């Protein structure tokens with residue numbers, strides 16, 4: 001049985017606020033937002049992290065930047081800008097082992113990140 005929380009969101013076994021969905025991706029609101037807009041984009045196919053991408057599954061992520069652009073236009077942060085974060089592994093703070101792009105917008109972000 002798949003215990004992955006993001007697979008459960010994708011399969012609608014757990015409620016979430018989905019803002020975009022197509023045959024490959026789901027974008028939903030982060031439950032603990034760190035910015036006025038904080039979304040998570042996940043491939044519907046389970047990949048734990050970048051470290052598990054190989055030639056067999058790299059196509060799961062094909063088209064991801066077009067999805068981000070479309071969501072940015074629809075939710076009105078295409079022009080003002082946004083930050084994409086993709087945590088990988090222990091030192092990054094990755095907690096959920098299903099690859100996810102954080103999409104953060106509608107405030108200024110500092111650099112370097114904490």
Ligand code: AMP
Nearest residue numbers: 005016029030031032087093094095096
């Ligand atoms: P990371 O630390 O990169 O693995 O990020 C995991 C993110 O998932 C965090 O920002 C959490 O707030 C978010 N999260 C965990 N559970 C849920 C959930 N059920 N619905 C929406 N976001 C969630």
Ligand code: ZN
Nearest residue numbers: 004007046098
């Ligand atoms: Zn998963």
